[in-house]
Amino acid sequence: MSAQAIPVPNDFNKVLYAPLAEVDPEVAQIIEDETWRQFSGLELIASENLTSLATMEANGSILTNKYSEGLPGARYYGGNEHIDRLENLCRERALKAFDLDPKVWGVNVQPYSGSTANFATFTALLEPQDRIMGLGLPDGGHLTHGYYTAKKKISASSIYFQSFPYQVDPKTGYIDYERLATNANLFKPRMIICGGSAYPRDWDYAKLAATAKQHSALLMADIAHISGLVAAKVQNNPFEFCDVVTTTTHKTLRGPRAGMIFFRKDKDPEAEAKINAAVFPACQGGPHNNTIAGIATALRQVSSPEFKEYAAAVIKNSQALGAKLLSYGYKLQTEGSANHLVLWDLRPLGLTGSKIEKICDLAHITINKNAVAGDTSAMVPGGVRIGASALTSRSMGPADMEQVATFLHRAIEISQVLQKEAGSKLLKDFVAKATTGEGEGRKLIEQLAGDVQAFATRFPLPGVPDSSKIQRPAGH
Numbered sequence: 001m002s003a004q005a006i007p008v009p010n011d012f013n014k015v016l017y018a019p020l021a022e023v024d025p026e027v028a029q030i031i032e033d034e035t036w037r038q039f040s041g042l043e044l045i046a047s048e049n050l051t052s053l054a055t056m057e058a059n060g061s062i063l064t065n066k067y068s069e070g071l072p073g074a075r076y077y078g079g080n081e082h083i084d085r086l087e088n089l090c091r092e093r094a095l096k097a098f099d100l101d102p103k104v105w106g107v108n109v110q111p112y113s114g115s116t117a118n119f120a121t122f123t124a125l126l127e128p129q130d131r132i133m134g135l136g137l138p139d140g141g142h143l144t145h146g147y148y149t150a151k152k153k154i155s156a157s158s159i160y161f162q163s164f165p166y167q168v169d170p171k172t173g174y175i176d177y178e179r180l181a182t183n184a185n186l187f188k189p190r191m192i193i194c195g196g197s198a199y200p201r202d203w204d205y206a207k208l209a210a211t212a213k214q215h216s217a218l219l220m221a222d223i224a225h226i227s228g229l230v231a232a233k234v235q236n237n238p239f240e241f242c243d244v245v246t247t248t249t250h251k252t253l254r255g256p257r258a259g260m261i262f263f264r265k266d267k268d269p270e271a272e273a274k275i276n277a278a279v280f281p282a283c284q285g286g287p288h289n290n291t292i293a294g295i296a297t298a299l300r301q302v303s304s305p306e307f308k309e310y311a312a313a314v315i316k317n318s319q320a321l322g323a324k325l326l327s328y329g330y331k332l333q334t335e336g337s338a339n340h341l342v343l344w345d346l347r348p349l350g351l352t353g354s355k356i357e358k359i360c361d362l363a364h365i366t367i368n369k370n371a372v373a374g375d376t377s378a379m380v381p382g383g384v385r386i387g388a389s390a391l392t393s394r395s396m397g398p399a400d401m402e403q404v405a406t407f408l409h410r411a412i413e414i415s416q417v418l419q420k421e422a423g424s425k426l427l428k429d430f431v432a433k434a435t436t437g438e439g440e441g442r443k444l445i446e447q448l449a450g451d452v453q454a455f456a457t458r459f460p461l462p463g464v465p466d467s468s469k470i471q472r473p474a475g476h
């Protein structure tokens with residue numbers, strides 16, 4: 001067949017064919033700035049990672065155009081023959097990545113995020129006002145596991161369900177499973193939720209399953225943070241004990257931003273129908289097919305031997321960073337880490353998480369303030385959470401993580417100088433000195449920022465085929 005000439009688009013449609021830099025220089029500039037920030041800084045947010053070029057290509061593809069409410073083979077729109085293939089492939093890869101028997105487990109890959117995956121799971125398996133127990137937010141749990149305060153029900157999971165959190169032992173920082181069991185005897189939960197956002201240790205699913213069984217409660221694991229480590233079998237396996245497992249896809253799993261729900265089909269023959277109906281139409285509309293393509297691509301990588309090496313390296317790196325911080329005499333919750341993160345208790349230093357987050361930001365080190373066990377005010381968290389997943393994706397090893405810990409140590413020393421210079425403990429005075437002051441503290445921040453950039457730019461940035469071509473944008 002001879003090639004036919006395709007007419008050029010008419011004037012008002014020309015915009016549909018031009019590259020971003022041409023049609024929207026403002027957004028293009030923001031992307032360029034953010035690329036430089038990711039390349040020239042140290043990304044230590046425990047819930048973040050740096051996904052692959054292939055995943056980004058899939059995620060930014062033409063699949064974004066398609067509506068496909070429903071499931072493969074049963075859609076509310078025509079034209080879904082390729083989307084059906086894609087979603088089936090993604091589901092197959094999801095089960096394979098976690099080594100799950102498709103006769104026993106099913107998966108829904110449509111959730112837009114971890115939060116909606118969790119709410120859809122509650123919608124599917126609970127009645128309104130049923131009782132749930134999850135790890136409390138100030139103890140390292142996640143908002144969506146029933147968080148509320150004395151004044152307000154914050155998460156929808158506490159608005160529509162009765163929530164009674166469990167806690168870590170404030171002395172050790174480890175989950176207090178015995179107290180959980182005692183409280184479960186009183187509260188009689190319908191569901192126990194394992195999983196957290198800032199818990200540096202592995203989970204004893206067998207213990208939680210025993211407590212759940214005693215009350216005929218469902219056991220759910222939200223493995224958002226650790227799913228890459230679970231898939232690589234370098235953490236305990238929740239699938240052995242849980243009825244339902246949710247995850248995000250962009251943390252240790254290193255995919256695009258989304259969620260998944262795995263459900264056991266053999267114990268509850270209706271689980272599949274209930275979960276699927278809860279995702280759509282109960283909680284969501286059309287799936288984001290471009291994202292599902294990104295998940296599928298990431299899951300293919302997860303099943304590779306290299307990913308298993310990556311996951312093991314994440315834990316080694318987190319432990320190397322923790323050990324170096326401990327060697328400076330700092331206090332870590334649980335004295336270290338068994339996964340991708342450490343939780344650093346700053347209270348013995350007279351510093352707050354907000355101050356260290358701010359100093360680190362000024363020095364191109366990205367971390368987040370976080371409550372530590374025993375914190376009395378959620379507004380002034382006493383620690384910071386530090387994760388190793390993203391820097392491990394940048395090919396850093398334990399010696400590099402020790403260097404990172406040395407930078408963090410300098411950030412602490414600088415904060416102590418600034419605190420003295422500010423003459424008060426107020427955050428606003430501290431920030432003023434850190435940003436506009438002309439004292440020693442400000443000078444030290446600039447030195448640290450320079451050293452961090454020089455170090456970070458030695459490592460490649462995933463998703464960018466040739467990092468040496470990344471330009472420092474004007475004004476940075």
Ligand code: DSN
Nearest residue numbers: 046047114142197198
């Ligand atoms: N916001 C994520 C975290 O930082 O842990 C969880 O959703």
